[in-house]
Amino acid sequence: DPSRVLAAAEAMLSGPEPVTALFAGNNRVTVTAVRVLAARPGRAALVGFDDFELADLLSPGVTVVAQDAAQLGRTAANMLFRRLEGADEEPRQVVLPTRLIARGSGEIPPAHRVTS
Incomplete structure (x- = not known):
């Protein structure tokens, strides 16, 4: 639900200790985060999955x-076809490779804040 993502991002980016970076778990959440960040002064780093x-x-x-x-x-x-063919396998974890595509949004350094 984009409205929940929007509200969560706004909450994380507001207040006395706003986050300096966001990680979005899928491309829909990433797009919503881009919209939130575009409407705000300053920038937080953003990396999407x-x-x-x-x-x-x-x-x-x-x-x-x-x-x-x-x-x-x-x-x-x-894996599904093996199960449908009658394979009696234990559940297992499969890890597939990923790759980082650095384009600039995740490399934004935190803003320096002056505290008293």
């Missing part, structure tokens, strides 16, 4: 941890 179209055209470009969607689908389908 999963790439999305036009992420490289924003300013700064959105840094993401990208996954291979085709490999993810093939792996899930193969």
Whole structure:
């Protein structure tokens, strides 16, 4: 629900100790975070999980941890087909590779605050 993401991002970025960086767990949340950050003075760093179209055209470009969607689908389908064919396998964790695509938004340093 974008309104929940919007409210959570606003809450994290407001107040006496606002966060200096956000990590979004999927591309929809990342896009909502981009909208929130674009409407605010100053910038927090942003890294999203999963790439999305036009992420490289924003300013700064959105840094993401990208996954291979085709490999993810093939792996899930193969596991499903084995189960459908009667394979009696224990549940297992499968880790697929990801890659960091640094475009600038995740590399924004925290703003220096003066405290008394």
